[in-house]
Amino acid sequence: MLEKTFDPKSVEPRLYAAWEASGAFQPSEDPNAEPFVIVIPPPNVTGSLHIGHALNNTLQDVLTRFHRMRGKAALWLPGTDHAGIATQMVVERQLAAAGNAGRRDMGREAFVDKVWEWKAESGGTITNQLRRLGASCDWSRERFTLDEGLSAAVRKVFVQLYKQGLLYRDKRLVNWDPQFQTAISDLEVEQKEVDGAYWHFAYPLADGVTYQFPVAFDDEGKATEFETRDYIVVATTRPETMLGDTGVAVHPTDERYSDLVGKHVVLPIVGRRIPIVADDYADPTKGSGAVKITPAHDFNDFGVGKRAGLEVINILTVEARLNESVPAEYQGMDRFAARKAIVARAEEEGWLKEIEKTKHMVPHGDRSGVVIEPFLTDQWYVDAKTLAQPALKAVENGDTVFEPRHWEKTYFEWLRNIEPWCVSRQLWWGHRIPAWFGPKLSTDGEAQYVEGQFEIFVAETEEEALADAAAFYSKLGFDKRIKVLASAQECLSDESYSAANEIGLFRDEDVLDTWFSSALWPFSTLGWPEKTSDVARFYPTSTLVTGFDIIFFWVARMMMMGLHFMGEVPFRQVFINALVRDEKGAKMSKSKGNVMDPLVLIDELGCDAVRFTMTAMSGQARDIKLSKQRIEGYRNFGTKLWNATRFAQMNECVRVEGFDPATVQQPINQWIRGETVKTVAEVTRALEAPEFDAAAGALYRFIWNVFCDWYLELAKPILNGDDAAAKAETRATAAWALDVILKLLHPVMPFITEELWDKTAEVGPARETMLISAQWPAFPDSWIDAEAQAEIGWLVDTVSEVRSVRAEMNVPPGAKPPLTLIGAGAETTARLARHRDLLLTLGRLGQIDVAEAAPAGAVPFVLGEATAALSIAEFIDLAAEKARLTKEIAGHAGEIEKTNKKLNNPDFLARAKEEVVEENRERLAEAQAAKAKLEAALSRLAAVG
């Protein structure tokens, strides 16, 4: 006998181990089995399972289990991401906490070793947590973005893109993160609104130049008053950058300044003469209309500088301190300290004209949280624009479909406006860039280094790079030995070249953006570039389930790389799941303290409850507001199923070998057979779509409101009755329906269903497989019996009406009043005869009669063509009953009026579909009949009262 409630804590680990041991997580080897493949969005190896993972991975597992049960070769391929910056940060922090040397003191090799050590110890956290969620991943295929095979894939991709001209090195402004001292991509920059100011500076004109500046205007906006100025005003939100100014720009059509173009100003503090140039970028309506230009530290200014041929002066160090290009007193100063110092100096010297407080958007690093600096460096870029074209086309023509569809717009929008992707990072933890630099040598006469310039050799291995270099240099006439040196410094030293008669190469120090390796995930995990059977069988994958926050970071890039290297989309469908928020709709964050830990929830309420909640709520477009109460409700749902099974067990509802539901005779069994078939169809349809919430809803309603609330209640009289045949049939049907329920519910609630699958096999025929490997049900529509549906529908209505009247009239539960049917047709009379016992029990009735007229003092209600009357004279409250009847009549009257209006409208009759018109006619007739009956009852009542 089952315990009174399900105990998830003891069951979950046991069943998970059993599933894994059974080999069910691995895809079927059957060559005829159609593959169904999901690659997991690899969580950061530093991560731990949060509620978003719980949602995302539940949905993936639901799909995987569903398709597995449908006989597909289901593969859910798991793995983790090395997460460059995040992981490096974690380990650095840990080193610091333990009082160890920092990474720069340790050196690269030692530090990277440390990270691997950390990974070996703690890297398994998240995958173990996925197991607790019940994730049926094929762990034998688990991958890591930095493992041997994936590294080979990364190298191959890098080299090929380079050779195809789709990956190149370029010197341009990048988003520089001074905290991590690395470049980051546009996507890793977050604009945040902060309090700031426009500081208006007056830059003095050089060479004694003056001009007339308008200060008063008439109604038409014409200048009426001028003042003579020997300065030009510029505004800035970043005063410290003025030390790197190399020009002032005004708009070419701005008459106020037209005489000044070509003149110069003398930059305060620095004393540099810098030109005033005309450029469309300057907006005459903003500020003074004149703008200072700092090409090395502003993306716009960089463009202006290029067009106007201005000097580019970098004034910052990698830590965003002022460097040696600024006057000595400011060197080494932090950028924000410098800002204050410059403003103070400007005020003191009188060239600070105004401070205008404002809020403005400032770029911040998404991981470091510090203000990003535009910084001029050499970096590697991927020509994303070119790669984006096939990725756009593939979604445009439906090779890959987003669900919900509207996310495609977001995808298009980004890809159509895509910028080159900066893929190099000045970090240590990651895929080291397979590029080697050699000296640029002058080719006329004696070998000479060309200062600061390099030849680049991109190759998958050092040997290849050396060979490439040897070929290259010998072609130029330098027949030297080529060797790889440890550092750039060594390589640059002329002595080593001259003395040893060799050319030194050094490998690029940088690593690749983590997303570079993630972009290859759908094929690299299958073994590419090796020609593995997995690649052949499982690419392209079926469905990708992920959050909208990484459509750009990940989805779009996988599309680009997948199409480019595999010639096919990486997945057929992208299911975008919502973002989980707290019950008030706020984003969960540790700092807000509103985080719901899925593992705690699993501990408290069971994994199945958490999973069902995630599935049921996944329909929400953008946000899921999660409350614990909701999860409790679904925990209760599990308990309900548990107890229904317990009831079945107590009543010896045992599965019968060879039982054929098609042959059942009892109306309730025919009926539940039909309801079961309908539910199978609906759940199957919903999971195919996938519409997870629809699947969960159908399961919930069927199991609770149909199977438990009605079928089991209707079965009770038979199960307790004397009709042995009916009893046996009902037992077998109940067991059958329960089996179907377990199968249908298994993808969403795997643990409780597997446990019940096992427990219900203690008697009856043995199970051939665990539920996880059982076959998904499918039944013919012919099993839906219209007559049984109608009959049980009538039964349910009758019981509901009786209960409703009893409750409204406050009839004590113990009272067993008689019920009289008046005007019942042959069919109703027959149904009554068949289900008399049921009606007596469920309606708590004393007896049921068929009569010509209602007995005196009976409370009437309409039941199809008949009227039913409940004899409860002793409990009747005349006023209450009058009120009840009056309200019912009013309801029907409203209905009649509305329907009449429609049916009297010739346009409606002429244009509406015939079945709609017919439906309205029926509705009218029914309402009229019901109203008449109730009115008669009301008048009888009035006569009595």
Added chain:
RNA sequence: GGGCGGUUAGCUCAGCGGUAGAGCGUCUCGUUUACACCGAGAGGGUCGGGGGUUCGAUCCCCUCACCGCCCACCA
């Protein structure tokens, strides 16, 4: 400044051209031998405002308002 969502019962959300739904909460009743993590019943909505299309609009179109998110180099 562009783009995308949302606005339906007290709360959280389904529905998306033909009689407004669910869960939770509320109220009433109930220890009937599966389940109080339960059962029975009830109340509760001019489907954000305004136009339009249609025989008919919560659903389609336009417009406004409010909420949220994403993208964007404006001093």
